[in-house]
Amino acid sequence: MTDWIIDVQGLTKRFGDKTVVDKLDMQVRPGEIYGFLGPNGSGKTTSIRMMCGLLTPDEGQGHTLGFDIVRQSAQIKRQVGYMTQKFGLYDDLTLQENLEFIARLYQLPRPKALALETLARLGLTGRRHQLAGSLSGGWKQRLALSACLIHQPRLLLLDEPTAGVDPKARREFWEEIGQLTHEGMTVLVSTHYMDEAERCHRLGYIAYGHLLACGTPDELIRQSGFSTWRLAQAPAELARWLESQPGVALVTRFGNALHLSSRQPEQIAPLLAQLQAQGQAWQPVATALEDLFIALMNQARDNFSEESA
Numbered sequence: 001m002t003d004w005i006i007d008v009q010g011l012t013k014r015f016g017d018k019t020v021v022d023k024l025d026m027q028v029r030p031g032e033i034y035g036f037l038g039p040n041g042s043g044k045t046t047s048i049r050m051m052c053g054l055l056t057p058d059e060g061q062g063h064t065l066g067f068d069i070v071r072q073s074a075q076i077k078r079q080v081g082y083m084t085q086k087f088g089l090y091d092d093l094t095l096q097e098n099l100e101f102i103a104r105l106y107q108l109p110r111p112k113a114l115a116l117e118t119l120a121r122l123g124l125t126g127r128r129h130q131l132a133g134s135l136s137g138g139w140k141q142r143l144a145l146s147a148c149l150i151h152q153p154r155l156l157l158l159d160e161p162t163a164g165v166d167p168k169a170r171r172e173f174w175e176e177i178g179q180l181t182h183e184g185m186t187v188l189v190s191t192h193y194m195d196e197a198e199r200c201h202r203l204g205y206i207a208y209g210h211l212l213a214c215g216t217p218d219e220l221i222r223q224s225g226f227s228t229w230r231l232a233q234a235p236a237e238l239a240r241w242l243e244s245q246p247g248v249a250l251v252t253r254f255g256n257a258l259h260l261s262s263r264q265p266e267q268i269a270p271l272l273a274q275l276q277a278q279g280q281a282w283q284p285v286a287t288a289l290e291d292l293f294i295a296l297m298n299q300a301r302d303n304f305s306e307e308s309a
C-alpha cells in the first residue's frame with residue numbers, strides 16, 4: 001500500500017458505445033490541492049465519481065484513502081466530502097434542516113447541535129429558518145462546503161465548486177480551501193478557471209477521457225517547451241495570418257492583444273523581425289497556463305478526429 005490519497009490505474013468508463021474515461025492513471029498526494037482541468041464533457045465528473053466509489057469502472061482499479069474503489073466504496077464515502085456542481089443542497093429545506101439532514105445521513109451524534117454550530121461559524125444563525133433556495137450563489141456555496149465538512153472527511157472532492165459565484169466569493173472560497181489543506185485536508189478540485197488552476201499544487205489535464213498532462217503549473221509550462229510573445233493591439237486578420245506561419249504553435253487572443261506561442265523560437269525570429277518592421281509591437285512574455293491548455297485541447301481534438309476518421 002502506498003501513501004497516496006488517490007491512486008488509480010487504467011480507469012475506464014463507457015456509456016453505450018462511447019468511452020468517456022479511457023485508461024486513466026492518477027495519483028493525489030496527502031495534503032495537496034490537485035486541480036483537474038479539461039474541456040466540457042472530457043470526463044472529469046465521471047472520473048471523480050469512480051474515485052469516490054459512486055460509479056463502478058468498466059476497467060481499471062485503484063484505491064482512495066487506502067480503500068479499494070470497487071469493493072470498499074462504503075468506507076470511502078464515509079471519509080470523503082463531495083461537493084457537486086449544483087452544491088447538493090435541498091432548496092426547499094431551511095439552512096438548519098439541510099445541515100441536520102446531512103448530519104443524520106452520516107449518523108453523527110447531536111445532529112441539531114452540529115447544524116447550529118456550523119451555522120454559527122458561518123455567521124448564519126439569524127438566517128437558520130431561511131430556505132436554502134433563497135440564498136445567493138456565494139452563500140449557497142459556503143453552506144454546501146460546510147455541509148461537506150460536517151462529518152470531518154479526510155478528502156474533499158470539489159466538482160466545479162465556484163461555477164456561478166462572484167469573484168469575491170471565489171477568492172474567499174479558495175482562502176478557505178488553502179486553510180483546510182494547511183490543516184491536513186487533501187483536495188481534488190475540477191475547474192475551468194485558470195486563476196484557480198494556478199492556486200493548485202499539481203494539475204491534471206484531461207480531454208476526450210485521456211489524461212494528457214500532469215504536474216505542477218511550473219512543470220507543465222516547462223514541459224510544453226513553449227516560448228510566448230505578446231503582440232499589443234493586434235487586429236483579427238493578423239491572428240489568422242500568424243496561425244498559418246511556420247513555427248507558430250498557437251495564437252490566443254487576450255482582449256486587444258495576441259499571445260503567439262512556438263516550440264521552435266528559431267523559426268519565429270524572422271517572423272518577429274517582419275512584424276517589427278511593419279510597426280507591430282511585441283514583447284516576450286511568460287507562457288500562461290491558458291496558452292498551454294488551449295494547445296493541448298487543439299492537439300487532442302486533432303488526434304481524436306484522426307482516430308475516429
Ligand SMILES: Nc1ncnc2c1ncn2[C@@H]1O[C@H](COP(=O)(O)OP(=O)(O)OP(=O)(O)O)[C@@H](O)[C@H]1O
Nearest residue numbers: 015016020038039040041042043044045046047160
Ligand atoms: N450517466 C451517463 N450516461 C450517459 N452519458 C453520460 C453519463 N454521465 C456522463 N455522460 C457523458 O460522459 C461524458 C463525460 O461527462 P463528464 O460529466 O464526466 O464530463 P466533465 O469533464 O465533468 O464535463 P463538464 O466540465 O461539462 O462538467 C459527456 O459526454 C457526458 O454527456
